[in-house]
Amino acid sequence: MGARGSKERDAAKGSPKTPPPIWLLPEPPERKWGLGRGEIVRAAVEIADAGGAEALTMRAVAAKLGSSTPMSLYRYVHSKEGLVDLMLDAAGAEVATPAHPGADWRGDLERLATEYWAMAKRHPWFAELVHSRPPAGPHACRIKEFVLATFDRHGQDLAAGLGYLRLVEGYVLGAALQRAEEVKMWRHNDFGSAEQVREHARGWWGEGTEDGPYPLLGRFMRTFLRDEDPELLGPDEDAQFRLGLDCLLDGIAARL
Amino acid sequence: MGARGSKERDAAKGSPKTPPPIWLLPEPPERKWGLGRGEIVRAAVEIADAGGAEALTMRAVAAKLGSSTPMSLYRYVHSKEGLVDLMLDAAGAEVATPAHPGADWRGDLERLATEYWAMAKRHPWFAELVHSRPPAGPHACRIKEFVLATFDRHGQDLAAGLGYLRLVEGYVLGAALQRAEEVKMWRHNDFGSAEQVREHARGWWGEGTEDGPYPLLGRFMRTFLRDEDPELLGPDEDAQFRLGLDCLLDGIAARL
DNA sequence: GTCAATTCGTGTACGTCGTACATTCTATGT
DNA sequence: ACATAGAATGTACGACGTACACGAATTGAC
Numbered sequence: 001m002g003a004r005g006s007k008e009r010d011a012a013k014g015s016p017k018t019p020p021p022i023w024l025l026p027e028p029p030e031r032k033w034g035l036g037r038g039e040i041v042r043a044a045v046e047i048a049d050a051g052g053a054e055a056l057t058m059r060a061v062a063a064k065l066g067s068s069t070p071m072s073l074y075r076y077v078h079s080k081e082g083l084v085d086l087m088l089d090a091a092g093a094e095v096a097t098p099a100h101p102g103a104d105w106r107g108d109l110e111r112l113a114t115e116y117w118a119m120a121k122r123h124p125w126f127a128e129l130v131h132s133r134p135p136a137g138p139h140a141c142r143i144k145e146f147v148l149a150t151f152d153r154h155g156q157d158l159a160a161g162l163g164y165l166r167l168v169e170g171y172v173l174g175a176a177l178q179r180a181e182e183v184k185m186w187r188h189n190d191f192g193s194a195e196q197v198r199e200h201a202r203g204w205w206g207e208g209t210e211d212g213p214y215p216l217l218g219r220f221m222r223t224f225l226r227d228e229d230p231e232l233l234g235p236d237e238d239a240q241f242r243l244g245l246d247c248l249l250d251g252i253a254a255r256l
Numbered sequence: 257m258g259a260r261g262s263k264e265r266d267a268a269k270g271s272p273k274t275p276p277p278i279w280l281l282p283e284p285p286e287r288k289w290g291l292g293r294g295e296i297v298r299a300a301v302e303i304a305d306a307g308g309a310e311a312l313t314m315r316a317v318a319a320k321l322g323s324s325t326p327m328s329l330y331r332y333v334h335s336k337e338g339l340v341d342l343m344l345d346a347a348g349a350e351v352a353t354p355a356h357p358g359a360d361w362r363g364d365l366e367r368l369a370t371e372y373w374a375m376a377k378r379h380p381w382f383a384e385l386v387h388s389r390p391p392a393g394p395h396a397c398r399i400k401e402f403v404l405a406t407f408d409r410h411g412q413d414l415a416a417g418l419g420y421l422r423l424v425e426g427y428v429l430g431a432a433l434q435r436a437e438e439v440k441m442w443r444h445n446d447f448g449s450a451e452q453v454r455e456h457a458r459g460w461w462g463e464g465t466e467d468g469p470y471p472l473l474g475r476f477m478r479t480f481l482r483d484e485d486p487e488l489l490g491p492d493e494d495a496q497f498r499l500g501l502d503c504l505l506d507g508i509a510a511r512l
Numbered sequence: 513g514t515c516a517a518t519t520c521g522t523g524t525a526c527g528t529c530g531t532a533c534a535t536t537c538t539a540t541g542t
Numbered sequence: 543a544c545a546t547a548g549a550a551t552g553t554a555c556g557a558c559g560t561a562c563a564c565g566a567a568t569t570g571a572c
Contacts, residue, residue: 021460035520035521057557057558057559058558058559058560059557059558059559067521067522069521069522069523069524070559070560071521071522071523071560071561071562072520072521072522074560074561075519075520075521079559079560080559080560128387131433131434131436131437132437134441134460136460136461141469141470141473142469142470144470144473145469145470145471145472145473148472148473148476149472152472158472158475158476158488158490159487159488159489159490159491160490161472162476162489162490163490163491163496163499166434166490166496166500167496167499167500167503170427170430170431170434170500171426171427171430171500173430174426174427174429174430174433175426177387177430177433178387178422178426180387181387181388185390204277204390204392205392213397213398213401214397214398214400214401215401216401216404216405216408216414216417217397217400217401217404219414220404220414220418231415232414232415233415233418234414234415234416234418234419234422235415235419240419240422240423243419243423244422244423244426244427244504246507247423247503247504247506247507247508247510247511248500248503248504248507249507250503250506250507250510251502251503251504251505251506251507252503254503254506255503291549291550313528313529313530314529314530314531315528315529315530323550323551325550325551325552325553326530326531327531327532327550327551327552328549328550328551330531330532331548331549331550335530335531336530336531
């Protein structure tokens with residue numbers, strides 16, 4: 001966090017004076033030539049898509065827009081947190097929900113979760129950043145509402161629906177976060193191929209760890225490092241996602 | 257990330273020259289009077305316990321140890337990433353695993369997951385930081401190995417075991433991360449009581465949103481903001497954790 | 513069409529972070 | 543007792559987010 005000198009002013013004022021969420025503040029009227037929230041958010045998304053959350057810098061966004069200083073952006077997005085809020089909402093807009101839940105609750109939720117997962121694969125920064133802000137953008141609310149309505153339509157009360165909502169949402173975001181971390185690691189060590197990954201992991205796992213303290217993990221690692229027998233590497237990421245989702249929905253189904 | 261000038265030297269050298277993980281590098285011999293990895297990691301954990309991951313600063317750790325500059329730490333932990341690795345491993349040491357998996361796979365996993373969850377509640381920074389590093393400290397490996405052995409003992413091959421391992425681990429860490437984010441938000445707005453949280457959320461949800469676009473979510477929010485009917489707030493965090501774990505294990509059980 | 517007033521972009525600067533480099537201090541081996 | 547190696551420190555750099563104030567450009571009134 002950067003310099004903030006407003007702490008004592010807030011405290012002296014008496015009211016915590018929380019800034020309202022950026023969605024409620026109207027965008028300044030877009031002058032003919034100037035910037036606009038749309039361009040800024042689009043540029044920020046492109047930067048984060050290409051370089052991950054750690055590449056998302058006010059300076060980088062400003063540079064991409066041709067603005068020589070980052071201060072130009074602050075009129076439109078108020079702060080970096082505001083920009084992140086707008087980015088998260090823009091990503092949320094990419095996952096569609098039907099107008100009303102259908103008769104097949106499980107199919108509805110599977111479709112929603114799969115779309116959510118696909119979005120998170122397109123935007124690996126999403127899972128990293130979504131946990132840094134209160135999750136209540138318009139599209140986040142729409143998605144939550146749809147899940148709640150799905151359970152409501154099947155006779156679950158609001159408390160139960162909330163529990164299941166948190167379960168499903170937590171699962172999708174958890175899976176996305178694991179994947180995002182993997183992507184980040186690839187980028188951090190600028191890996192281009194799986195062979196480079198193996199090369200890197202070799203020095204790091206310790207070639208000599210034969211059947212040391214972790215025989216099963218070691219067997220997996222040796223397989224991974226040497227011949228890459230796809231049978232032993234476990235399911236690929238999409239199959240793994242479906243497996244977990246199916247397990248979770250099985251458990252929920254047993255309780256409805 | 258700070259200044260790094262070694263990029264082109266690495267590239268020129270030909271080999272990526274990845275630094276080996278800190279667990280493999282021996283700790284410098286502890287002189288009578290000097291620092292030691294133990295003290296440093298303990299101090300860092302205390303700071304992060306109290307102030308979250310964002311309070312974890314090399315300067316803060318050095319200050320807590322009475323060292324006037326952060327540079328003293330670098331001989332022992334090499335970098336902040338190294339320190340984080342050691343912290344994660346120290347936290348991993350707090351979750352115990354039996355020597356061998358027992359006959360009751362489900363009980364074993366429930367116990368393990370519950371201990372993991374308890375550890376993550378003690379150290380809210382754990383979930384935030386664990387996704388920033390390759391997950392292969394000694395204790396992380398021990399835990400993974402135990403889960404793999406549990407499934408191995410029940411006739412699952414390594415690939416299937418890996419899939420279930422990722423599922424269970426992902427679930428626990430996902431739940432811990434959601435909780436960590438909540439803790440962080442409380443700290444960030446220095447909330448002391450639930451009433452302050454409600455006060456904050458009121459301005460932020462928009463008091464006037466009566467039965468707008470999100471009737472169910474709105475009902476929950478209004479309940480939360482006004483009278484706090486515990487029936488409508490959904491399960492508490494421990495019950496929620498158990499619910500998800502049970503659902504997941506149900507799903508796994510159906511596939512064994 | 514002209515001028516004043518408003519609004520927007522920009523330059524500069526501050527305080528934070530991680531950490532490289534050079535220096536000083538301390539404890540140890542002889 | 544002294545030389546020397548190793549550990550702690552001071553200083554400094556380049557990144558970050560962003561506050562502040564100034565100049566430039568656009569808009570509205572006449």
